[in-house]
Amino acid sequence: NAGVTQTPKFQVLKTGQSMTLQCAQDMNHNSMYWYRQDPGMGLRLIYYSASEGTTDKGEVPNGYNVSRLNKREFSLRLESAAPSQTSVYFCASSEDRDLGQPQHFGDGTRLSIL
């Protein structure tokens, strides 16, 4: 009963380093999302993928890239990490974006950039 699995759970990076956050879902959902959660800012959408093979920018895409590797997996890449990217990152999935189905969230990746 895994649902949405994110790896790693915690990571500390130095400014300028790169890394990829992994996300996989086992619910056969078409749509997947990446959010960041910051104190006082709420959750903000970084990128989303409405279906396999498509990706679109959300509210705060700068400094990030995404890859929808297949239907199950959606990764988020920081090419050159900056302290402003210190945050908790959540991946989510839903059956179909156009049907207004609830989103299912992973437990998050806590990322600190020094």
Add this chain to the structure above:
Amino acid sequence: KQEVTQIPAALSVPEGENLVLNCSFTDSAIYNLQWFRQDPGKGLTSLLLIQSSQREQTSGRLNASLDKSSGRSTLYIAASQPGDSATYLCAVEGNNRLAFGKGNQVVVIP
């Protein structure tokens, strides 16, 4: 741009009391409204989803209402329990994105 507001940011109630959490949004052209629960260090769990054509949804002790014209939703939790302690987030879907409020942090006192 859709703005979602949840007031108060934090509240405490004695066990057994009914909880009433409010959410307001600025743009009534929404697709649906969702209520989530978030426990410390965890992700979000979907509680209820109300389509724009609906007025309310119920699940067990939880009831959520939606008044699109006034831009408001209310989440009722009947007979609160210590296990209801968490942060509750309201999110409005429209314009191809989900806009979140900052949450109501709830503590139910035994």
